[in-house]
Amino acid sequence: MAYSMAAPEMADMIGMPMPESSDSFTHTDINPVKLVSAEPVSTFSADVDTASYSYVRRSLNDGRLPDKDSVRLEEMVNYFDYQYLLPKNPNKPFSISTYVQDAPWAEGRQLIHIGVQGYELPQTAKPHANLVFLLDVSGSMNAPDKLPLLKKSMQLLLSQLQDDDTVAIVVYAGAAGVVLPPTPAANKVAINQALKNLSAGGSTAGAEGIELAYQLAEEHFDKDGVNRIILATDGDFNVGLQSMQELKNYIERKRDRGIYLSILGFGSGNYRDDLMQTLAQNGNGIAAYIDTLSEARKVLVQEASSSLFPIATDLKLQIEFNPARVREYRLLGYETRMLNREDFNNDKVDAGDIGSGHSVTAIYEITPVGSKAAMLDDLRYTPSAPISSNSVSDELAFIKLRYKLPGEDHSRLIEKAVRVNSNDDIATDAGFAASVAGFAQLLKDPRYLQQWNFEDAIKLALKNRGDDPYGYRSEFVQLIRAAGTAAPM
Structure with a gap:
């Protein structure tokens, strides 16, 4: 079956590539009394969502205080069980x-x-999953904490799927394309090989990739199952400011048809948290930030059911x-x-x-x-x-x-x-x-x-650490200590 590179509905949303910039976040003032x-x-x-907590952790582990706009209190509180x-x-x-x-x-x-x-x-009540992995393989993903970590993360998620679930892989760089058509999750060899073969290079055709992923999800739509696109990226899309509202409307229309969009963020330096939050909120999906393989295991293994099945x-x-x-x-x-x-x-x-x-x-x-x-x-x-x-x-x-x-x-x-x-x-x-x-x-x-x-x-x-089987609460205490000595932004 042939898949078009970009349908007309999305084609007019594609703007010029965004220049490299520092990480960007939407400014918000705290709620008043x-x-x-x-x-x-x-x-x-x-x-x-929990993306804020892991981004804050990434910043503190790098020895610097996080951008104030990256701190979303509810996401930090909701990080914990x-x-x-x-x-x-x-x-x-x-x-x-x-x-x-x-x-x-x-x-x-x-x-x-x-x-x-x-x-x-x-376990017996979980519906069939029709998943499309939409993976950013543009040049900006060429870093150890980006594409290599992304591949390992997707392999962790694959280990949690049932044999009759289906996985497709769409990638985007200079252009978007299908590297794996819908494949039963039981065929882990083929899926893992497709992931292994990915490499980074080129500019970012993010809007094209989204269009193609939705096209694939619609063609294999399961009315009794979960239909979800999982976008993994550093968020460095080539979506111009004039087309942002149109992109949001597009994702909302697909959401209303039963196809949801979740976001996994990677890396720093040009991380577009503002864009990724917008996409996830309009796509009825979660937004998580993967800074380590341990975080990938938390989100995609320990919390796989929460992430996939509404x-x-x-x-x-x-x-x-x-x-x-x-x-x-x-x-x-x-x-x-x-x-x-x-x-x-x-x-x-x-x-x-x-x-x-x-x-x-x-x-x-x-x-x-x-x-x-x-x-x-x-x-x-x-x-x-x-x-x-x-x-x-x-x-x-x-x-x-x-x-x-x-x-x-x-x-x-x-x-x-x-x-x-x-x-x-x-x-x-x-x-x-x-x-x-x-x-x-x-x-x-x-x-x-x-x-x-x-x-x-x-x-x-420390007084209220309680049971801490995975060490997340102990790690939190260490992050507070790190904040006391971290350099300002």
Whole structure:
């Protein structure tokens, strides 16, 4: 079967090659403090990406502090596993765990820890996978931490596939082409040989490669399976600024037809995190940054099911704060995932997808009513909200979660109240997550941390390290130590 190099739909998106530049990230300001009496409801989309954490690690291991815009707090917190209660029913695929603790960096304030745990598909329930590896073999990938690491990473993923899954390989450099047509995963010899034969060279025809990969995925579409393109690149695409919106729209259209796009980032020096985040978010896929073979093993072996098999789409969270109990709040992270209040009940608004066994963690910093740590003045014309004796008097907040099961168009709802002195059994995890959230703020913007510093983050992490079977939490402590001696950007 013949495959065209670039169909007309994509051809007009292709611009001039981008010049070499330093790593680039989208600038975001941290979420502000909000007054509950003025804005009692907070709404955002779930995010299970982890690219920020591994990029930060790469920077610190290189002896330099990371670019502030590379630090996305929620991705750093969500890098770690937490012992949330596992759901047992695939038709009710989420549990919600909560924990309230004192904010370690601000006397008089508290943290509300919210953990959403997804259902884990049993091996026998995992659908067939129709995968297209879209691999960047342009000249910019000619470095030990790029194409050679990419090949090893794809081989790790291959080891996790079932024999009847199919894999195709599309590459792009000066032009795009198919180096392996759809092949059963059982034929590992042929797939590994195709990977082994890859070499880097030429300019980057990224847009052409995306078009060809989608063409291949559509021709072998499995309506009962998972259809996913896995793009592995340093992100140095030749997509001009004028065509970015068109590229996003193209990926969204393919997403709506059931073909998702996930991103694996490699290398540094011309790493386009801003572009890769955009593609992954519009393609309903994850974005991970592979800085070591160990990270590839984490993402593509230990978390393979989470990366490949969705259990729910369009996961949104909405938290309403009780003005009788909470004066102010601040959402830590999720700046690029914020939604309007009305978006929560609008099933046409896209949000994050969740894979098998994935968890999502969110942390709010709150100022209780009566605390001397308040940062904002009361509104002149807002009446006070006294604590009543009804059933909600002990509630700090009320959590609502909306999601769709795969293939469904209408969302389902889960609700849970956050009550005073009624914590779930996740104290150690909540403490460790707070240390990660604090560290992320130290790197990005420490304006709300008062005198809290790297040593405080280390003490909090060590106190709450808990079970650490893969050593990720111990590694995190070493990263904090490295940040204390790292050179600025």
